[in-house]
Amino acid sequence: MVDPEGFIKVPQRDAPLRAPDERIGDWHEVYAPQPAAERARDVAEQASRCMDCGVPFCHSDSAGCPLGNLIPEWNDLVSRHQWSAAADRLHSTNNFPEFTGRLCPAPCESACVLAIDERSGGSVTIKRIEREIADAAWEADAVPPRPARVQTGRTVAVVGSGPAGLAAAQQLTRAGHQVTVFERDDRLGGLMRYGIPEFKLDRAVLGRRLDQMHAEGTRFRTGCEVGVDPTAAQLRSGFDAVVLAVGALRARDDAVPGRDLVGVHLAMDYLVRSNRECEGDGPTAVSAQGKHVVIIGGGDTGADCLGTAHRQGAASVTQLDYHREPPAARDEALTPWPSWPLVLRITPAHAEGGTRRFEVAVRGFVGDAVGRVRSVAVARVAVTRTRSGRSRIVYVGGDLELPCGLALLAIGFEGVERGPLLDDCGLRLNSRGALSCGPDWQTGASGVFVCGDAHRGASLVVWAIAEGRSAARAVDVYLTGHSDLPAPVHPM
Numbered sequence: 001m002v003d004p005e006g007f008i009k010v011p012q013r014d015a016p017l018r019a020p021d022e023r024i025g026d027w028h029e030v031y032a033p034q035p036a037a038e039r040a041r042d043v044a045e046q047a048s049r050c051m052d053c054g055v056p057f058c059h060s061d062s063a064g065c066p067l068g069n070l071i072p073e074w075n076d077l078v079s080r081h082q083w084s085a086a087a088d089r090l091h092s093t094n095n096f097p098e099f100t101g102r103l104c105p106a107p108c109e110s111a112c113v114l115a116i117d118e119r120s121g122g123s124v125t126i127k128r129i130e131r132e133i134a135d136a137a138w139e140a141d142a143v144p145p146r147p148a149r150v151q152t153g154r155t156v157a158v159v160g161s162g163p164a165g166l167a168a169a170q171q172l173t174r175a176g177h178q179v180t181v182f183e184r185d186d187r188l189g190g191l192m193r194y195g196i197p198e199f200k201l202d203r204a205v206l207g208r209r210l211d212q213m214h215a216e217g218t219r220f221r222t223g224c225e226v227g228v229d230p231t232a233a234q235l236r237s238g239f240d241a242v243v244l245a246v247g248a249l250r251a252r253d254d255a256v257p258g259r260d261l262v263g264v265h266l267a268m269d270y271l272v273r274s275n276r277e278c279e280g281d282g283p284t285a286v287s288a289q290g291k292h293v294v295i296i297g298g299g300d301t302g303a304d305c306l307g308t309a310h311r312q313g314a315a316s317v318t319q320l321d322y323h324r325e326p327p328a329a330r331d332e333a334l335t336p337w338p339s340w341p342l343v344l345r346i347t348p349a350h351a352e353g354g355t356r357r358f359e360v361a362v363r364g365f366v367g368d369a370v371g372r373v374r375s376v377a378v379a380r381v382a383v384t385r386t387r388s389g390r391s392r393i394v395y396v397g398g399d400l401e402l403p404c405g406l407a408l409l410a411i412g413f414e415g416v417e418r419g420p421l422l423d424d425c426g427l428r429l430n431s432r433g434a435l436s437c438g439p440d441w442q443t444g445a446s447g448v449f450v451c452g453d454a455h456r457g458a459s460l461v462v463w464a465i466a467e468g469r470s471a472a473r474a475v476d477v478y479l480t481g482h483s484d485l486p487a488p489v490h491p492m
Ligand code: SF4
Pocket: 049, 050, 051, 052, 053, 056, 057, 058, 059, 071, 072, 075, 111, 112, 113, 114, 124, 126
């Protein structure tokens, strides 16, 4: 039974992490190993902090978990050491809790009632509990393949093997359709393979889930540039439905002076090369080793660069909040992102070293005689408020020049990459750089559906899975006239 005073008796404890000096010496996940019995007891105690709220904001899709994860239910089960039942409840709403338990910034925790008042001791550590339930189930060999009992004879092509594509593929395979996932890269996983560093997601965790999907009957084809080979016409004629889960990989760039100097890179280009080295593809051509690294951008991609640069042996790492130029010159009101220090987002990578600078704007990159970046020219800015309450950024003087041998632009994504696949389907990007769809997730092209970042814009792994699950239901209805699959979210 729920103890309504559990959060008073048990202090919040998140997962223990290895010491920063130790973890920057390897690429293993940041978590400290714990003896199994101690870990189970610790997590059960943390789950006992949940009050089983009458209105559990943690799993509302407006503020909490878009998957509608049954958080109070599995908290209760874990608090009573019913791990197997907790894993069943968790998997009933989430195909891949081992991914969200590692990668999601946990809007559920921000929405938790215990997060509202700091006297409550902080939110239930939902993300940690989710990861531990999922890992315990895998360690107990209790996540078997669940192939469909009946085949429908219908076929679906899923384009993209990131979390949205994989979620849609698993749901549709389990509903009895023959699903083929097409992936452009040479390995499966999308951003989870080449965008996310291994210290956040061990590739064995990804691999065991892919093995399960193989065993359930999902087919995979890697190295396919869909739109070229196969063409869009071949895909549409060869399959009864197509799901576009191609992500929003077009990186935002910035044409500040010096952008074309050697040593100035898009963050995702840097991360992909580094992650390929970890996969055994040979040394990266863009290493931080021995260099002064400046990361422009304060979001999660910037934090991934931060942790990666330290593991590569950077001489120093500085992360800048990004503003292209002193905005006073443009007299423009901007909303700063990431948040200013009062509501600063901190990841484990930030405990590993480096310097964060806020209220700065990049003026440009300065090169040496042979065209390599030598420093970053930075202007100091400040935030003021307009009468209407909007933030306005003004130049305050006192510019800096930061030494730099590797500059990484981590300033977001602009949307879906254009190409023959979209052109030949007659699809255009909307003002957000994304693909629009109707209430049934179908694009303007008949039988072609969309989900994940390709529809929502660059977002959280949990939203990708939620959209993949929801689009799968729509495809199931399209193919069979009905569906028992869940649809946790609706199109934007
Ligand atoms: Fe438990 Fe927090 Fe959800 Fe309430 S909001 S049910 S305390 S996890």
